[in-house]
Amino acid sequence: MTNDACNVSTLTKNNYLISGLFALGIAHKNRQSLGVSGIRSHPTSELFASLLLIPQTASMSSPSEISNTVSKVFSVCASLAGFIMLLWPMAQELISDQVRSYLSSNLPHFFSHISPIVTVEIDEKCGVTKNEVYEAATLYVSTRVSTEKMRHKVNKTREQKYFTIAVAKGEPVVDQYDGVKLTWRLVSEKDEFGEQRLFKLSFNKKHHAKVLTSYLPYVWDEANMIRTRNRMIKLYSRQCPFSDDNDDRRGSWGSIILEHPATFETLAMDPDLKKMIMDDLERFVRRKEYYNKVGKAWKRGYLLFGPSGTGKSSLVAAIANYLKFDIYDFALNSVSSDVELRKMLLSTSNRSIVLFEDIDCSSEVLGRQIGMQNEQEPPKFGQLTLSGILNCIDGVCSSCGDERIIVFTTRYKDRLDPALLRPGRMDMHINMSYCTTYGFKLLAFNHLGISNEHIPFLGEIDGLLKSTETTPAEVAEELMRYDDADVALQGLVDFLKRKRDEGNET
Numbered sequence: 001m002t003n004d005a006c007n008v009s010t011l012t013k014n015n016y017l018i019s020g021l022f023a024l025g026i027a028h029k030n031r032q033s034l035g036v037s038g039i040r041s042h043p044t045s046e047l048f049a050s051l052l053l054i055p056q057t058a059s060m061s062s063p064s065e066i067s068n069t070v071s072k073v074f075s076v077c078a079s080l081a082g083f084i085m086l087l088w089p090m091a092q093e094l095i096s097d098q099v100r101s102y103l104s105s106n107l108p109h110f111f112s113h114i115s116p117i118v119t120v121e122i123d124e125k126c127g128v129t130k131n132e133v134y135e136a137a138t139l140y141v142s143t144r145v146s147t148e149k150m151r152h153k154v155n156k157t158r159e160q161k162y163f164t165i166a167v168a169k170g171e172p173v174v175d176q177y178d179g180v181k182l183t184w185r186l187v188s189e190k191d192e193f194g195e196q197r198l199f200k201l202s203f204n205k206k207h208h209a210k211v212l213t214s215y216l217p218y219v220w221d222e223a224n225m226i227r228t229r230n231r232m233i234k235l236y237s238r239q240c241p242f243s244d245d246n247d248d249r250r251g252s253w254g255s256i257i258l259e260h261p262a263t264f265e266t267l268a269m270d271p272d273l274k275k276m277i278m279d280d281l282e283r284f285v286r287r288k289e290y291y292n293k294v295g296k297a298w299k300r301g302y303l304l305f306g307p308s309g310t311g312k313s314s315l316v317a318a319i320a321n322y323l324k325f326d327i328y329d330f331a332l333n334s335v336s337s338d339v340e341l342r343k344m345l346l347s348t349s350n351r352s353i354v355l356f357e358d359i360d361c362s363s364e365v366l367g368r369q370i371g372m373q374n375e376q377e378p379p380k381f382g383q384l385t386l387s388g389i390l391n392c393i394d395g396v397c398s399s400c401g402d403e404r405i406i407v408f409t410t411r412y413k414d415r416l417d418p419a420l421l422r423p424g425r426m427d428m429h430i431n432m433s434y435c436t437t438y439g440f441k442l443l444a445f446n447h448l449g450i451s452n453e454h455i456p457f458l459g460e461i462d463g464l465l466k467s468t469e470t471t472p473a474e475v476a477e478e479l480m481r482y483d484d485a486d487v488a489l490q491g492l493v494d495f496l497k498r499k500r501d502e503g504n505e506t
Helices: 003-033 043-058 063-094 097-114 132-142 205-230 271-285 288-294 312-323 338-346 359-365 386-394 437-448 458-467 472-479 485-505
Strands: 117-123 152-155 164-167 172-177 180-191 194-204 234-237 254-257 299-305 326-329 352-356 404-410 428-431
Touching: 117 132, 117 205, 132 164, 132 180, 132 194, 132 205, 172 205, 180 205, 194 205, 271 312, 271 428, 299 312, 312 326, 312 352, 312 404, 338 386, 359 404, 437 458, 437 472, 437 485, 458 485, 472 485
Parallel strands: 234 326, 299 404, 299 428, 326 352, 352 404
Antiparallel strands: 117 194, 152 164, 172 180, 180 194, 234 254
């Protein structure tokens, strides 16, 4: 060591000693003015004793007594600071670097055993993949943010209809669960891969088992409910030129946000049939454990058959809106082989509708034509076949996913191969019929705002609907022609009469 370094080291030590003695002198002077006896051998004991006086002093009515107690606390703190500053240069000389390193690395661990608080860290990523627990915590904690008392963030993506609230970094969010107080805190830490965000969840260590086995599953379930409630329904198609989906699992699917207005309330179909479908859907989504118990894939098949314009596509959209399920449009005319069809099915997500529209019109692309039993030669390799479709909807690959609804639509049910229609593939057959009187009343209310008791021409329209094959789409189109209700209904009557006369001529 050079002379300059020795001089600097000696000067630093002397500064520590002078500062420590100066602090002790101030503390001693203050103690004498407060009537406190000389410096004790353990200043920390005086500090704790003075701190214990604060709650008692808070209940006193005299401001002078409170001031004296606070002065005592500051006096003892000054004594403790002087004591530490006096000993620090000596400790630097007497304690080796190895011992200091050991103490600095193990003292925090020692005090962590003394503290009753334990902290669980939830990282944003597990390696290179997203941590689903972190995503669930993000959704859940956002509902616990007090916008009036806490710093918070406001976000909105193009997939969201409304603004969302998020917790600000470092802001504590206190939660209560079954008598347990928990504190969430969003922080960020830097590692070799860059900045990593994580949640720190702190609570009393005696509740550790309850938090892991009960609270975190509760957070997970609540997040799923929030996700379902806020979910934007998407329509996936291979013909879509782009995708706004951040998840790269969708293979060749493109997607757009589906904002179809159809609901079960607006569907012009028989009310009993409507209720039967809704009950079946609700029973399906809540029976996960039942499907596991009986050893069946958690899926359901619906066959929608009826003429064009009877509302088959609207019913599919209403089901998607009701369950918050995405729709995957399987256009079989664009599928070249069974292998390609299988890849498409495996790239779909859970909680989705797999839609095969106008399945009867796709027969020309099949190696074995649907509904045709007179095939003369086996299908060539690389073709799309009926057996390939059957394997996708009811084979092993159909079980690679949960909560899937498979929908076939057709105008001609009798053209379909019976193998497609058996239970387990198409569990429910729904006849989308021509417009009935109930359907007309609902359409009149939706389009013209007319209640059932005040519909002009009701009797005449009822008779005309029964004598003609008129679809709900045709009735809706006539009602949309005019804003005036009477004029629109008169136009509908004229349309139905023409349709009846044309039918009689043929």
